[in-house]
Amino acid sequence: MNAPQDLPPDAHLETASLKAGTTDRATRQAQAVAALGALLPAHALLYRREDTVPYECDGLTAYRETPLLVALPETEAQVAAVLKACHAMDLPVVARGAGTGLSGGAMPHALGVTLSLAKFNKIVKVDAKARTATVQCGVRNLAISEAVSSLGLYYAPDPSSQIACTIGGNVAENSGGVHCLKYGLTLHNVLKVRGFTIEGEAVEFGGDALDAPGLDLLTVVVGSEGMLAVISEVTVKLTPKPQLARCIMASFDDIRKAGDAVAAIIAAGIIPAGLEMMDKPMTAAVEDFVHAGYDLTAAAILLCESDGTPEEVAEEIDRMLDVLTGCGATRVEVSKDEAQRMRFWSGRKNAFPASGRISPDYMCMDSTIPRKRLADILLAIAEMEKKYDLRCCNVFHAGDGNLHPLILFDANDPDQLHRCEQFGADILETSVALGGTVTGEHGVGIEKLSSMCVQFSPGEREQMLAVKRAFDGRGLLNPGKVIPTLHRCAEYGKMHVKKGLLPFPELERF
Amino acid sequence: MATGINAPAAADPALDALVERVRAARALKAALDIRGGGTKAFYGEAPQGEPLDLRPLAGISSYEPSELVVTARAGTPLAELEAALADKGQCLAFEPPRFSQAGTVGGMVAAGLSGPSRATAGAVRDHVLGATLLSGRAEVLSFGGQVMKNVAGYDVSRLLAGSLGTLGVILEVSLKVLPVAPATATLRFELDEAKALDQLNAWGGQPLPLSASAWWSGILVLRLSGAAAAVQSAVARLGGEVVEPPMAAGFWTGLRDQTDEFFVGAAKAVEAGATLWRLAVPQTAPPIKTPGEHLVEWGGAQRWVVTTAPAATLREAAARVGGHATAFRGGKSAGVFAPLSPPLMRIHRDLRAAFDPDGVFNRGRLYPGM
Numbered sequence A: 001m002n003a004p005q006d007l008p009p010d011a012h013l014e015t016a017s018l019k020a021g022t023t024d025r026a027t028r029q030a031q032a033v034a035a036l037g038a039l040l041p042a043h044a045l046l047y048r049r050e051d052t053v054p055y056e057c058d059g060l061t062a063y064r065e066t067p068l069l070v071a072l073p074e075t076e077a078q079v080a081a082v083l084k085a086c087h088a089m090d091l092p093v094v095a096r097g098a099g100t101g102l103s104g105g106a107m108p109h110a111l112g113v114t115l116s117l118a119k120f121n122k123i124v125k126v127d128a129k130a131r132t133a134t135v136q137c138g139v140r141n142l143a144i145s146e147a148v149s150s151l152g153l154y155y156a157p158d159p160s161s162q163i164a165c166t167i168g169g170n171v172a173e174n175s176g177g178v179h180c181l182k183y184g185l186t187l188h189n190v191l192k193v194r195g196f197t198i199e200g201e202a203v204e205f206g207g208d209a210l211d212a213p214g215l216d217l218l219t220v221v222v223g224s225e226g227m228l229a230v231i232s233e234v235t236v237k238l239t240p241k242p243q244l245a246r247c248i249m250a251s252f253d254d255i256r257k258a259g260d261a262v263a264a265i266i267a268a269g270i271i272p273a274g275l276e277m278m279d280k281p282m283t284a285a286v287e288d289f290v291h292a293g294y295d296l297t298a299a300a301i302l303l304c305e306s307d308g309t310p311e312e313v314a315e316e317i318d319r320m321l322d323v324l325t326g327c328g329a330t331r332v333e334v335s336k337d338e339a340q341r342m343r344f345w346s347g348r349k350n351a352f353p354a355s356g357r358i359s360p361d362y363m364c365m366d367s368t369i370p371r372k373r374l375a376d377i378l379l380a381i382a383e384m385e386k387k388y389d390l391r392c393c394n395v396f397h398a399g400d401g402n403l404h405p406l407i408l409f410d411a412n413d414p415d416q417l418h419r420c421e422q423f424g425a426d427i428l429e430t431s432v433a434l435g436g437t438v439t440g441e442h443g444v445g446i447e448k449l450s451s452m453c454v455q456f457s458p459g460e461r462e463q464m465l466a467v468k469r470a471f472d473g474r475g476l477l478n479p480g481k482v483i484p485t486l487h488r489c490a491e492y493g494k495m496h497v498k499k500g501l502l503p504f505p506e507l508e509r510f
Numbered sequence B: 001m002a003t004g005i006n007a008p009a010a011a012d013p014a015l016d017a018l019v020e021r022v023r024a025a026r027a028l029k030a031a032l033d034i035r036g037g038g039t040k041a042f043y044g045e046a047p048q049g050e051p052l053d054l055r056p057l058a059g060i061s062s063y064e065p066s067e068l069v070v071t072a073r074a075g076t077p078l079a080e081l082e083a084a085l086a087d088k089g090q091c092l093a094f095e096p097p098r099f100s101q102a103g104t105v106g107g108m109v110a111a112g113l114s115g116p117s118r119a120t121a122g123a124v125r126d127h128v129l130g131a132t133l134l135s136g137r138a139e140v141l142s143f144g145g146q147v148m149k150n151v152a153g154y155d156v157s158r159l160l161a162g163s164l165g166t167l168g169v170i171l172e173v174s175l176k177v178l179p180v181a182p183a184t185a186t187l188r189f190e191l192d193e194a195k196a197l198d199q200l201n202a203w204g205g206q207p208l209p210l211s212a213s214a215w216w217s218g219i220l221v222l223r224l225s226g227a228a229a230a231v232q233s234a235v236a237r238l239g240g241e242v243v244e245p246p247m248a249a250g251f252w253t254g255l256r257d258q259t260d261e262f263f264v265g266a267a268k269a270v271e272a273g274a275t276l277w278r279l280a281v282p283q284t285a286p287p288i289k290t291p292g293e294h295l296v297e298w299g300g301a302q303r304w305v306v307t308t309a310p311a312a313t314l315r316e317a318a319a320r321v322g323g324h325a326t327a328f329r330g331g332k333s334a335g336v337f338a339p340l341s342p343p344l345m346r347i348h349r350d351l352r353a354a355f356d357p358d359g360v361f362n363r364g365r366l367y368p369g370m
Helices: A009-019 A025-037 A049-055 A076-089 A141-151 A167-173 A255-267 A280-290 A310-326 A338-349 A351-358 A371-388 A414-433 A449-455 A458-471 A486-497 B013-028 B078-087 B105-111 B193-204 B228-238 B245-257 B261-271 B311-320 B342-355
Strands: A069-071 A093-096 A113-116 A123-127 A132-136 A190-196 A202-206 A230-237 A244-252 A274-279 A300-308 A331-334 A361-364 A392-397 A402-409 B032-035 B050-053 B060-064 B069-073 B128-134 B140-144 B169-176 B183-190 B210-216 B219-226 B241-243 B275-280 B293-297 B302-307 B324-329
Touching: A025 A069, A025 A076, A049 A069, A049 A113, A076 A093, A076 A113, A076 A190, A076 A230, A093 A230, A123 A141, A132 A141, A141 A167, A167 A230, A202 B342, A244 A255, A244 A310, A244 A338, A255 A274, A255 A300, A255 A310, A255 A371, A274 A280, A274 A338, A280 A338, A280 A351, A280 A392, A300 A310, A300 A338, A310 A331, A310 B228, A338 A351, A351 A361, A351 A392, A351 A402, A361 A414, A371 A392, A371 A414, A402 A414, A414 A449, A449 A486, A458 A486, A458 B140, A458 B342, B013 B032, B013 B050, B013 B128, B013 B169, B032 B105, B060 B078, B069 B078, B069 B105, B078 B105, B105 B169, B183 B228, B183 B245, B193 B210, B193 B219, B193 B293, B210 B245, B219 B228, B219 B245, B241 B245, B245 B261, B261 B275, B261 B293, B261 B302, B261 B324, B275 B311, B302 B311, B311 B324
Parallel strands: A069 A113, A093 A113, B032 B050
Antiparallel strands: A123 A132, A132 A230, A190 A202, A190 A230, A244 A300, A244 A331, A274 A300, A274 A392, A361 A402, A392 A402, B060 B069, B069 B169, B128 B140, B128 B169, B183 B219, B183 B241, B210 B219, B210 B293, B275 B302, B275 B324, B293 B302
16 A cells, blocks of 8 residues: 555645535535436436445545545536536535546545546547547556557557556546656647536647647646546547567666666667666565566666667667666676566566565655666665665666655554655655656645645745636635645644654644 | 756846846736747737847756756757757757747747657657746746656646747746757658658558658658668668758758748748748648648648638638648738637636736737737
């Protein structure tokens, strides 16, 4: 599981103020059920406790909330009608895809409607000639690539959760994956997003051409974590499948050398299809899990992939090998066939479950730093392991500086949980101090609200809140997420003064 | 965050002067016309207000080739930035047009125009990683950063690409840069427009190192860029006539900067009362049958039309195939940009108000009255 980092006071304050209002929760629920019941078939509305339990959290399981009700519309007309009704009743709306998000972006609102888009799971149109696919938001990421595979095409962004996560969720999070250094993020692979405003008006961002008139609203809608509009349909670009991919596995006896090798590859003018790093503890954990034959003596392992035509790959692999050996790789191995390439990747792709096997719980971080600071952050994390007396395995999208340190702990021990939260916050703050960002691809959700206080000034946060108001004047779409309020940051600042020693340790903090 | 301007730095007279101008204009409810080199003053609706010259705010703030990131102040000449990148074997992969040597980095981002490689390399916005903005409240705000992956908050920095200054003054911008392709080759084919479009779309579905294309007057020109081996094998496979490298380089530069024969002719026609239209359409759209001279770029996704036909003809032709038409140069009486749907127009107005509540900057430059 993922651990909580701290309490989202905004969400709770809001709940409290509504609770103190004229209507209590039961009345509010009855009103909502009556209103939406007139718009949806009975089976598309869940409100009994036992029915709503599965919706209490997303992939960030430590944060849970019970929604007033869960609506499962089946048509766009129903989505529009539900939104209109919610807008009229001032009901918060939390859109939800597969619920695989790692930052609590789909955690329900206690006095709101969870809008599950699970039934929007059809591929609407594949245009082989134009290399595009138009799919409903609930289509799984991998299902797109599977559906167009026979055409020699695929959808490039490949988040680790691609078997389960949906394209609507990918758009909400601007998901990446291991190949985004070369092929881009979700934003770079989406042409058009169709959806609805909170008022229930149909709206299209982007278009079938490469650009749309006016402001490029797709840039803010992609990655907006359900705060600006509800997405129902997405047109994605498809990429011709490369004829060949080969992967180099390189060992280093020193973290700094491995970090330098990453920078040297890029400096040599090479853009690898994938460039990933695992440290020694991570390698040991995954080897025990997948038996891929990783070098257990290495301080760090790099996976460096080339794809393209056979001639292109041969040329690039040679250049990569030159750089890696020049940077002091102690062992290099090039995949000979597809089976071996998949074996090289198997450990990297299983880093999370492998960590789950060696520890009761782990907390996955997701910051990004400039590539050249890889060794610095690794050494800083090693110091933090001592400071917080917890182990940490490190796996990185090294090519784009996106770190996934996995802090190992036991959530049943409140002190470990507490130290883990502080460890995590320390990593995020160090990443910002090194010129990076608190989240590279998992999103802010509720998990990283406090860290946003560190990364952005009050004016910048207020500007982002103003962007939200331009789309959603009443703040009904996924309220309390992504952008922290001034109040919350002030509270966080107070706690922050005594770094490592929270005031009032007896108080509950999630 | 992470761009230099926002750091509690030493005195910065150029920045202070800008902030002061904006404060004063705001107090007077006056309009400011943000300007760099003025090379794209022709683009968009007519500028209004007193010029706000960004050229004093110039210079490359940081450039780390191994990070693939450059950060530059808005008034930095684009030529200076490109020379610094070329020195390290890198480039702006989206090939922004340079209408003269005077163009600036800020103007490039604000206009959001991309060149011949757009269909394969992405647009300006795809390469923006972060920006520092002077808002209509005279606040200096930074969004995004200098890293490739960043989902902290709304991606405001990319929204600035193509915003034509309507959301504020771009002060500094961080851009993703890429290595110059090791090899490139240009091929020439004699094909009519419909066949050229079919061929471009067929090639687009194959793993070929395509990097640009142009069709005009019965000739299709194709550029391949990438690893030497990949370019060589594609040349062998595709056939056509290989264009000599110096002539090819000249052609692509002319196309990029709109100085080649088609655009020279277009400029003359515009002087005589015609309009140069830019149609953004799905790349599979059939030939657009409007009167006038046509040039196709971006694998079919961008069509230039020089014509005296009424705006409605162009707008309808583009809309019919799922695209939109921009009055790029010439007659603008029917509006430069295609009209928006009512909910999108409302969002545009509200967003503009969110960044610039008093409408200080570039009034009406994107849409009249906004």
